[in-house]
Amino acid sequence: MCARTALPSLMLLLAASLPGCDHGTASPVEVGSTSAAARGGVGGSTTGSAFAGTISLGGTGVVGIEPPCTLPEAATTVFAERAVYHQEPARRELFTWTTAEQAAELRDGHVLLTRLEREGLGPGYAMDALNQLSGQQAITPTEADSIALAGILSGPAFAKARYAWPDPWATRAGWPDEQYGDQLVRIVLREDAWLARFRSGVLDVVDMNNKPVLAKDALAHPERIAGIYFVRDAGAGGPRCGGSFRGGDGGYREFIIGNEAMVEEWSLGTPEIRARVEADIALVEEFFKRIRPCPPANLQGSWNLSVVCNWDMVHPGVPFTELTAYMDALAIPSDNYLPTPTALASLMEQLKASLFEPDPLVVRPERLVVEQSQGGADAGGAAGIPEAAGAPPL
Numbered sequence: 001m002c003a004r005t006a007l008p009s010l011m012l013l014l015a016a017s018l019p020g021c022d023h024g025t026a027s028p029v030e031v032g033s034t035s036a037a038a039r040g041g042v043g044g045s046t047t048g049s050a051f052a053g054t055i056s057l058g059g060t061g062v063v064g065i066e067p068p069c070t071l072p073e074a075a076t077t078v079f080a081e082r083a084v085y086h087q088e089p090a091r092r093e094l095f096t097w098t099t100a101e102q103a104a105e106l107r108d109g110h111v112l113l114t115r116l117e118r119e120g121l122g123p124g125y126a127m128d129a130l131n132q133l134s135g136q137q138a139i140t141p142t143e144a145d146s147i148a149l150a151g152i153l154s155g156p157a158f159a160k161a162r163y164a165w166p167d168p169w170a171t172r173a174g175w176p177d178e179q180y181g182d183q184l185v186r187i188v189l190r191e192d193a194w195l196a197r198f199r200s201g202v203l204d205v206v207d208m209n210n211k212p213v214l215a216k217d218a219l220a221h222p223e224r225i226a227g228i229y230f231v232r233d234a235g236a237g238g239p240r241c242g243g244s245f246r247g248g249d250g251g252y253r254e255f256i257i258g259n260e261a262m263v264e265e266w267s268l269g270t271p272e273i274r275a276r277v278e279a280d281i282a283l284v285e286e287f288f289k290r291i292r293p294c295p296p297a298n299l300q301g302s303w304n305l306s307v308v309c310n311w312d313m314v315h316p317g318v319p320f321t322e323l324t325a326y327m328d329a330l331a332i333p334s335d336n337y338l339p340t341p342t343a344l345a346s347l348m349e350q351l352k353a354s355l356f357e358p359d360p361l362v363v364r365p366e367r368l369v370v371e372q373s374q375g376g377a378d379a380g381g382a383a384g385i386p387e388a389a390g391a392p393p394l
Contacts, residue, residue, distance in 0.1 A: 078287040082329035088210040089229040090195045094164035099181035113160040126230040130154035145215035146203040158258030165331045169280035173336035182354045193226035193262040201235030226262035241309035251308030269359040288344040307333035
């Protein structure tokens with residue numbers, strides 16, 4: 001029997017309506033050797049079990065998963081369209097969770113970037129990694145460009161920032177000992193914005209179409225950089241994915257938005273944001289239904305490593321399984337995101353608790369315009385009222 005005692009109350013009815021599962025007959029996680037084609041063999045077809053065979057995780061390591069049951073067929077995997085690729089990370093639409101206190105500050109001040117650090121947590125690990133990179137000695141011209149860019153991004157111009165991701169569900173649960181809040185802010189970057197990428201200890205820049213920006217152009221015009229796609233992998237003290245030294249933990253990735261001048265619009269409390277949360281709830285619920293009859297077993301000790309290393313393997317066009325699509329959409333591979341019925345049910349409960357009655361606030365920094373409802377929470381459909389807003393900090 002699957003343990004149900006930890007399921008939130010609203011999910012007990014859903015759990016009771018689905019087939020039972022048996023964790024006990026699943027084989028343990030094994031490390032072995034396979035080719036990259038093994039992952040394609042698993043993900044290339046959505047018929048039968050999406051977890052049969054092996055899933056390549058880079059280098060010589062694989063996670064072997066032998067399920068005790070067969071998943072139903074599906075035309076597409078739930079999260080296939082939500083995967084974020086290292087090669088093409090740029091998104092104009094991002095979401096950031098914040099606290100009720102900070103949401104009130106946003107409504108009062110109409111400025112998105114106001115804080116230098118999260119209270120008690122410092123400016124963040126990414127800033128430490130950028131500072132460390134900026135102090136290194138360059139050997140090649142590429143390294144020199146990367147170091148010079150790190151010096152700019154770790155300086156005063158990007159001191160105030162918000163951490164974001166393209167999908168609200170993927171950051172709502174946070175880490176077991178760290179939550180970001182239950183108030184959702186939508187951010188839309190300008191079409192001409194650039195995005196820095198920090199991966200494997202190297203910095204480069206792409207535009208919103210994920211086309212490379214020449215280093216000389218990025219260094220000459222850093223004011224066009226909206227933020228950073230940061231990956232805590234082996235190059236930044238995270239998990240090591242290749243060879244005999246494979247291991248580690250604490251990997252994650254995030255978008256760090258640090259230049260409000262490159263934000264076209266940000267909003268809070270809008271019907272559009274509520275609809276997005278509802279859509280995310282539906283996605284997680286569908287994944288819950290598909291995964292519950294046959295969840296992968298014994299992943300808790302290796303979950304973070306497995307997810308981070310799988311990010312290195314995924315490229316546009318590579319087929320997904322239900323599991324790998326879910327992994328490749330994640331930002332925070334914490335135990336709160338284990339693909340188990342209990343963790344997924346808890347995530348749904350958190351998302352449902354974040355639903356709200358619309359009380360729209362829409363700010364367009366470049367035009368110095370604010371649109372908000374006239375009567376608070378009961379006036380979600382009221383016409384917007386233009387107001388002068390203070391010029392945003394760079």
